[in-house]
Each structure stands twice: as structure tokens, then as C-alpha cells.
Amino acid sequence: MARVHLHHITKTYSGATEPVVKDFNLDIEDKEFVVFVGPSGCGKTTTLRMIAGLEDITGGDLIIGDRRVNDVAPKDRDIAMVFQNYALYPHMSVYQNMAFGLKLRKVPKAEIDKRVHEAARILDIEHLLDRKPKALSGGQRQRVALGRAIVREPQVFLMDEPLSNLDAKLRVQMRAEIRKLHQRLQTTMIYVTHDQTEAMTMGDRICVMKDGIIQQADTPQVVYSQPKNIFVAGFIGSPAMNFIKGDIIADGDKLYFRAPGISILLPEGRYNVLKSSGVIGKPVILGVRPEDLHNEELFMSTYPEAVVDAKVEVVEHMGSEVYLHVNIGSSSMVARVNPRFSFHPGSEVKLAVDLNKIHIFDAETEESIGFSHAVEAPAVTM
Amino acid sequence: MGWWTEPLRRWTEALAIESVVEYAPATSRSAIGQWANENLEWYIQIDEATRVRFPGWHPTDAMRDALLWTLFNSRGAQAGLADALELDYRALLDKDVGELVREMSVAAPIQAGSCEFWSYPGYLFLVRRKGALVDTDEAENAFAQMIPDVLRAVLGEGWHRVLGERQDVIAYLPASKVDEAVLDAADFADAECMTKRLESVAKLLVSAIAEDAYHDVMVSVSRRIEQPRQLYAGLVSAVLAARLQRLDNVRTAVYGDTLLSMFSALATQDAVDAFWQGLGERCQVPVDAWPEDWLEIVRGVISANLNISEAARILYVHRNTLIHKIDRLEQITGYDVRNVTDAMILYFAALLKTQQIALN
Numbered sequence A: 001m002a003r004v005h006l007h008h009i010t011k012t013y014s015g016a017t018e019p020v021v022k023d024f025n026l027d028i029e030d031k032e033f034v035v036f037v038g039p040s041g042c043g044k045t046t047t048l049r050m051i052a053g054l055e056d057i058t059g060g061d062l063i064i065g066d067r068r069v070n071d072v073a074p075k076d077r078d079i080a081m082v083f084q085n086y087a088l089y090p091h092m093s094v095y096q097n098m099a100f101g102l103k104l105r106k107v108p109k110a111e112i113d114k115r116v117h118e119a120a121r122i123l124d125i126e127h128l129l130d131r132k133p134k135a136l137s138g139g140q141r142q143r144v145a146l147g148r149a150i151v152r153e154p155q156v157f158l159m160d161e162p163l164s165n166l167d168a169k170l171r172v173q174m175r176a177e178i179r180k181l182h183q184r185l186q187t188t189m190i191y192v193t194h195d196q197t198e199a200m201t202m203g204d205r206i207c208v209m210k211d212g213i214i215q216q217a218d219t220p221q222v223v224y225s226q227p228k229n230i231f232v233a234g235f236i237g238s239p240a241m242n243f244i245k246g247d248i249i250a251d252g253d254k255l256y257f258r259a260p261g262i263s264i265l266l267p268e269g270r271y272n273v274l275k276s277s278g279v280i281g282k283p284v285i286l287g288v289r290p291e292d293l294h295n296e297e298l299f300m301s302t303y304p305e306a307v308v309d310a311k312v313e314v315v316e317h318m319g320s321e322v323y324l325h326v327n328i329g330s331s332s333m334v335a336r337v338n339p340r341f342s343f344h345p346g347s348e349v350k351l352a353v354d355l356n357k358i359h360i361f362d363a364e365t366e367e368s369i370g371f372s373h374a375v376e377a378p379a380v381t382m
Numbered sequence B: 001m002g003w004w005t006e007p008l009r010r011w012t013e014a015l016a017i018e019s020v021v022e023y024a025p026a027t028s029r030s031a032i033g034q035w036a037n038e039n040l041e042w043y044i045q046i047d048e049a050t051r052v053r054f055p056g057w058h059p060t061d062a063m064r065d066a067l068l069w070t071l072f073n074s075r076g077a078q079a080g081l082a083d084a085l086e087l088d089y090r091a092l093l094d095k096d097v098g099e100l101v102r103e104m105s106v107a108a109p110i111q112a113g114s115c116e117f118w119s120y121p122g123y124l125f126l127v128r129r130k131g132a133l134v135d136t137d138e139a140e141n142a143f144a145q146m147i148p149d150v151l152r153a154v155l156g157e158g159w160h161r162v163l164g165e166r167q168d169v170i171a172y173l174p175a176s177k178v179d180e181a182v183l184d185a186a187d188f189a190d191a192e193c194m195t196k197r198l199e200s201v202a203k204l205l206v207s208a209i210a211e212d213a214y215h216d217v218m219v220s221v222s223r224r225i226e227q228p229r230q231l232y233a234g235l236v237s238a239v240l241a242a243r244l245q246r247l248d249n250v251r252t253a254v255y256g257d258t259l260l261s262m263f264s265a266l267a268t269q270d271a272v273d274a275f276w277q278g279l280g281e282r283c284q285v286p287v288d289a290w291p292e293d294w295l296e297i298v299r300g301v302i303s304a305n306l307n308i309s310e311a312a313r314i315l316y317v318h319r320n321t322l323i324h325k326i327d328r329l330e331q332i333t334g335y336d337v338r339n340v341t342d343a344m345i346l347y348f349a350a351l352l353k354t355q356q357i358a359l360n
């Protein structure tokens, strides 16, 4: 059993006045793959290092397996770490590199040999065991770095941006490998990244952080389709969600979202939530993902009251899709549209907003006002 | 390798002659530190069991005299080195940046000892543990045992020593061995000089010690030490880099790369006050009211060499978001971090600010 539970964990660096991790609560279950994601400085590394024991914990309880480990030395926590600047010893062979940590721990030779070969087999680097790291490609080095962690047979793997030194293509490939590795090893993994795409594609659950506080921790699908606040909504997804400041206006028994140059009839299914949260007549922020702005006729006719006039500013061809940078009223937005239509900068287009997928946020608290739609999530294409 | 290796290498190179270090059989030993001639070949008896042979060389008396003199005097220069380092290190720990800088120009030769691994030029690596979190005896021991192992794995079989109560470790890496310790040595153009390589070795040490010895350490690297009499200044420079590193809150520091932070640490309060005041002139907004993330923005843009796309990548924000932030920072502060001179001023301000925070 290697669950990792963080209960009310805080961290204040010595000399600092403000904590950098605040009341962090997260129960990571055995065999789970959890990704910490958030902008630079939000406390991901600090949290991971507290779990590892490299940083002491200012407050709260850290439980690994069945014990509280706040005061347990890192080497006794049964964890293994892989960092961005992974440690490969240049003048040792791959075999010696993988064996080194075990040798330090005085593991018997035969056992070391067995584990190294086993890890090498899993990582498909058996043929490289005699090479020196200098003679390896970036991806192979990365595998050796993982191998060094695997041979320890830890209960929990901690990885801090292990792929950020790799080029984009290799990174995509290694993401999949680490996922596969997780399935094979059936161990708890905690993975830190600033890259939301990486988080979305790798985690069973992702934990979005900002300023030392968990903003939302859930499956990638839920975080994507039901972001709890403007930060999460804007951080997850690429291109980012469009935000428009406006007001909810009651007109007869209908509710509209209105902003300069924009008027959208809101779906009745959301009236109850909107009314009970008391935002009618108040400023809100409307969130629309780029893929929820449509230029197809079918959409226009289905949602005639959600059609807006847009002026094309920039057309960005991405191959399988086109990003249209448009101005709608006084807001600039991005729409992800089908490349079989052609668009020209400066031209006028009509776009329909998929009303089932809009997000409404309280302009003051920036919290989401009810979720826009049921859990059924769009396929995440990134 | 022995204490004689380096002077011997220099002599044989300078004279373009050959030398062979060999075991001295009991039958043909002469007095230590003396020349001997056997079968028309000259020998120096280095110690009981070792002698150096110079095949085919026919030196004048003066030449032999000069060689012997430098050889054995450089041994003297290394006597008791480890103990001397330990003593000096303790004394240095209490000094502040200014005192350390002055100390560097003090000619205080360390009486260096018979350490097999010294070969010049080279660098001292100072490895210091950050606040030990579980301070049991067992953890102390684990540290003392494992860190040197990791050091050896990274730096090769070299000289190192555990120092002081906190069990800091200091190690010597000959310049000729640096490339062996750098995984990506080939990636650094020659012009990118030693500092980058040393930085890379220091980083490797930090992560290797974390991964394999489970300890959080900071590593600082001394200036280049050309010869034994520069050892003391070298030690001081490593301690100085370590001190600045704590102010700047970074895990690795190479002495030559810490010049700006040294400068800001040395600035008088008057100079610092004047700087902050001048900084506010362009737009009357005091630094405390600057956007919260100005430090991050400035550091990001600087470390990306003012390349905004790269900075956006480093800071993990969208390029447009970063441009927006930079524009806003410019409106508020009057300084545009995309402009080299403005960037320098902001960078210096960021350094001062970081050090201020560290000191409080």
C-alpha cells in the first residue's frame, strides 16, 4: 500500500513571512498517477520535495502508506526521485549508473544485478548497459535516469519536470513511455509539470495549483469541462479559453449575457443556478473555449440567438485546424475552426457559441457559477 | 598520481624530455631527495619506494639542482593541507561578504600537504547541506558516508574532505578532469568557457546527491586555482560564492558568475537607497507597489536573453500574456525589460530585492 495523503500541509521557507504552500489537502491513492501542474513559482516543486523529505514540512501531516512520515528521513520513506537535471554519472557505464544507488545502500550484488537487468528490460535498454552516458541519445539518457529510480523498487515515484530538457518530439514520446511504465509497475506516481498538455495527457488526476493553493484536483476531463474558476479555465486548454466581461440581464422571462456588441440568450437549463447564485444584473465573465465557437451552418440554425458577428484579425493555419483570431464586439477571441473553410484577415464572419458548453464566472470571486454541462467531456485534442 | 606529478610534468614538458616514475628496488635505493646515476641514467629518489628515471637525458648540474629544488619545495607547499583547510574554513564561515572579498587578496598560503590528487590548475567544490531536517546521528552518518561516494562518482577519484560541524564537504577537481565530469561537454562551445561546465558539474552534484544520498545540498565552486599558493584565495572564493548563493537563493554558484550579486551585496546602504530612489523617478510608483510578479518577469526575460518567446516558455505563460505583462510593467515602472539598458537596471533591482528578502 502506498497511498500518499497530504493533510493541511503548509510550507514557509525560513526567513520568509508568507507560506509558499498553503493548506494543501490531497489524498493520492495507491497506484494513482497524479500530476501537479501550475505556473512557475506556484509551489509544485516545494510540495514534491516535502513529500521526498528534502524540504521540511512547516505544518500538517504527510502520510505515506500507513505512517506519518513528517519526521522520517528521506531515505526511509521508500520513494525514488527523478529531476529535470537528472543525475547520470558521466564516467560510469549505464549498468553502473543504475546500480550505484543500490550499491550505496549495500544491497547484495546478486540482487543488484537482478534488478538492473529487470529495469533495463522494462525500459528496453538492455543493449546499452555497457555504454557510457555520453554515448547515449537524449531519450536513452532519460530512460537510464528512470531506470536508476526503478531499480530501487520504491513505493512512490516522484518526478519533477523530468522531460523538460528534451526536445518537443521526444517529450511527446517519453510522456507515453512514462504512462506505460506506470501501468507496468503499478506504483504510485507524482509528477510535476508546468505544461498543461503534459498534465492532461498523463495524469489519472491532475492537481492545478496557483500561489501555493490547490485550485482544483480532478480527472483531466472534469478539470477541462468543469473548471472551478477562471484561473483553471484559462490555464488548462490550448489555445486558452476566451473570456468576455459582461452582465446577466433578465429580459421578460429570459436571461441574456450582454457585453458591448454581444447578446447571447442563455439556455434555460441554467436559469435556476444563475438565479439562486444572485448574479442577475451583476457583472460576470463568460468563458468560451475556442472549439465551442462554430462557423457551421448547422450550428447557426440550431442556436440563432447565440450567433455573434466577428471580424477576422489573424488566420493561423495549424494543419488539421485553423485558429481564427477575431474581434467580437470589443473583445478579442480565438476560434478553432475547420480548415475546409477559407478565411481572410479583415473579413466579417458569423460564429455561433455552443451554449451547452459555455462557462459563467462570478466577476468578483472568479468562481464558476454552476458547471456548464454534464460530465460527458469533449475529446481533448491538443 | 603523487605530489611530484605536476611539477614533474611541467619540467619534462618545458625541457621536452621523458620521465618514468617507477618502483625503486631495494637494491638500488639512494637517499630521498637526491639525484643518483645508474647505468648512465639519472634518477631522483622520491620516497622510500618510488623513483623517477630520466632516460636519455644528460642535464647540467645547475639543471638538476633546479629541478630537484622545485620538486621538493612543491611538496612542502602541500604539507598539512587538509588540516589547514579545515582551520581556515571554520574561520571563514563567520565572515560577511565584504570581509570575504578583502580576505581574497590576503596572501595567506595554506601549508599544503602530501595529497596525491592535487594537480594544477583546478577548482574547489564546496558542498553544503541545507538545513538538515531529521538531525539524528544516523542521518549525520549517512550523510558523511554517502556524499563522498557520490562526489567520487561525479568528480572521479580526487581529493575531498569533510569539514566542520555541519559536515560540509570540499573537493578538488583538476581543470583537466572537468570535461570528464560534464555529460554534455561537447554541447558547450569553447567560448562558453569553464564557468558553464563547472555550473553543469555543480548541478549534477546537487541532483546526484538528492537522488542517491537523499540530501538537499548547495554547491559552490571556487575561482581557478593555478598553483598551491592560490589555494587559500580559492577556498575563500568558494565560501564567498556560497554566501552569495544563499542571498540569491540558488542551489549552485560558480565564483566567476557571482560578480553582480557580489557587487550588490557590497553596495553601501546609501548606494542602495539612492538606487531605489532613482528607480522611482520615471513614474513615481514605489517599488513596493510594482506588480507582484515583476521579479519573475525580469528574471525570466533576462534568462531568455531578452527573447520574449523563449521567456514565455521559461515562465510558462502564453507569449501574448507575457507581452501584456511586460507592457503593464513598463507603464507602471517606466522601464521596458525588452530594452537592454532598462533590462540591466531591472535585473540589478531584482538582485537587490532578492538579497533584501534573503536578509530579512
Ligand SMILES: Nc1ncnc2c1ncn2[C@@H]1O[C@H](COP(=O)(O)OP(=O)(O)OP(=O)(O)O)[C@@H](O)[C@H]1O
Binding pocket: A013, A014, A016, A020, A038, A039, A040, A041, A042, A043, A044, A045, A046, A047, A194, B249
Ligand atoms: N529554498 C527556498 N527558499 C526560499 N524560497 C523558496 C525556496 N525555494 C523556492 N522558494 C520560493 O517558493 C515558491 C515556490 O517555489 P517552487 O519551486 O515550489 O515553485 P514551482 O511551482 O516548482 O515553480 P517552477 O515551475 O518554476 O519550478 C517560489 O516563490 C520560490 O521563489
Ligand SMILES: [Mg+2]
Binding pocket: A044, A045, A046, A160
Ligand atoms: Mg519547480
